[in-house]
Amino acid sequence: MTSTSQDLTVDVIVVGAGPTGENVADRAVQGGLTAAIVESELVGGECSYWACMPTKALLRDATALRAAQALPAAGQAVTGKLDPAAVFARRDEFASKWDDSGQVDWLNGAGITLVRGHGRITGTRAVTVTAADGTTTNLQARHAVVVATGSSALIPPIPGLADASPWTNREAAGAKSVPGRLAIIGGGVVGAEMATAFSSLGSQVTLISRTRLLPGVEPFAGEYVADALRTYGVTLHLDAGAEEVRRDDAGEVHLKLSDGTEVTADEVLVATGRVPNTKDIGLEHVGLEPGSWLKVDDALAVVDDDGQLEDGWLYAAGDVNHRALLTHHGKYQARALGDLIAARARGDEPDLSTWGRHAATADERATTQVIFTDPEVVAVGHSAESAEKAGIDVGVIDYDLGSVAGASLHADGYHGKARMVIDEQRKTIVGFTAVGPDTAELLHAATIAVVGEVPLDRLWHAVPAYPTVSEIWLRLLETAGRDR
Structure with missing residues (x-):
């Protein structure tokens, strides 16, 4: 069979249709541009089918069971063991049974053109997509190409592995x-x-x-x-x-x-660990090493050791730029980047000093993470060690979560700990970590305090409801003392 080829010109080409790529394309279209998104696997990417959603579904039933068992009456009412088949069935639903038709419908509704196949950069603002049947689509961007191809599991060179x-x-x-x-x-x-x-x-x-x-x-x-x-x-x-x-x-x-x-x-x-999905996307055509992480500036434009490549048409968002390998941070970058590309296309160059500071706030100083073990671990910003390495005058405040009234009501024998890392010179919180059952819901309050650089003396007026686990904030502040 003879392969065929077609040409398509759009304002923005996004290579990779995971959450990051989808958000870049969506914000660009909302900004008045046309966008094509390239995907060789399932639209929705790693998080939807092989990471965030299915793995958390695998974890949830056991967490709920242990939570019930931690209460006397509920524990007596809960009998038997988990049914793996039922857990897997629920997992399958959250992974959309590995069918991306719903995601494709979303792209169509958002006005984003989907081109299925493997995309390779072939020149300035040019991407060639080869489909499974050998047909090719030659994409040309008027304004930008965005690499959002994510990452894959690293297989270390252990003999026999x-x-x-x-x-x-x-x-x-x-x-x-x-x-x-x-x-x-x-x-x-x-x-x-x-x-x-x-x-x-x-x-x-x-x-x-x-x-x-x-x-x-x-x-x-x-x-x-x-x-x-x-x-x-x-x-x-x-x-x-x-x-x-x-x-x-x-x-x-x-x-x-x-x-x-x-x-x-x-x-x-x-x-x-992870490796970037950049081995076979045509990086050699722009003077970069195939298989490498893509270094970016604060505008997420790809740069080499000598500065920005070409005239600023190539960008990288999400895992591939190695700033924060987390889905929510990739989506955060994507929203900012899609808006930036649309603004530049209109000739409305933003103040990158301001834009960059906002990007750095999340990716460098306020990275958020939930680890869905049991107990859960949540963290935002600095650890005590990283704050010291950053040259911050560090104060560390720890408190036993199990001593908080809301936590003891939450579960008998509640076991956990919270840490607040303080910049003693500026009197603000620069990091927060907690471990314990259901601590994920504490994280956003900590994130707001870190991102907003809220002074400690102002936080005294953010009164936590009693009796909730959030009362940990009052206990941490009391331990820190008003003289801070």
Whole structure:
């Protein structure tokens, strides 16, 4: 069959139809431009089908069950164990059963042109898209090309690992059955969350990490989660790495660890980091290294070591620019970028010093994160360690969450901790971390305090309702003292 080709010119081309790419295109169209979005997989991206939504659905039933069991009467009313099939069925609904027709309908309603296939940059403001059947579409942008191709799981060069057919977050998120024994390599967010999920579903889980658990957050938060995982029956090998992996003819996976331990499992999940999806998108045509993270300025324009590329037509948003590998931050960047491209197209150049400060506020000084382990971990802004490295005059205020009246009502034996990191010179909060059941709902108040740079003496007038877990804010301020 002879392949065919067509040409299409639009104002903005977005390569990657995950949440970041969708938001860039939507804001550009709302700003009066035309946009085409290119996608080789499912419209909606990693978060919709293989990360945020399905993984949180896997976790929710177990969390709700443990919450009920933490109350005397509710605990007596709850009997039996989780039904994995029912958990998977609910997960399937949140992953739209891996059908993107609803997302495609949204694109059509938003006035965004979808071009399916693999997109490669082929020249200035030019992208060639090759569909599965070999047909090509030559896209030309009047104003901008945005790379929003996201990231994929890193498979580290451990001898034998690649040949052992390891799971990544994708296989874990889409699992159809519960492995009897699951080995997890990596103690970051994905590793900790999936250890929580699969131990709750009945797997015998072993987690292996060369570092402490959850190295990206305050050490106390990782310790709380590690203690909880042990109570769920998870075996932790911290400060130990997998040195060799082998799957035998019977299908069992054998791992040799640096501490001398040997682990046998039915499946092995790799959760050791991410790599950018930029290996085959034509970066060589703009003088960049294929497979590299894309460095950007505060306007999210791609730059090289010598400054901005070309005349500022190439941008990168979301995971690929390595500013904050979180869906909500990718969408935040996307909203700002779509507005910026539309403004520039109108000849209305914004004040980038102001625009940049706002972007940096979220990506550099107020990154927000929820880790959906049980207990949950929430964080925004600096940890005590990162604040010190940034040269801030640091004050650290800790408080036992279980001592707050609302928390003790929330669950018998509530166990948790909150930390407020203060800039002692400016008398503002620059970081907040909490660990405990249902702490996710505390995060946005902390985010507003950090982003708004609200003075501590003003926060005294933000009165938390009694008796709620939010009373932690009053207790933290009391511990800090009015003289701050």
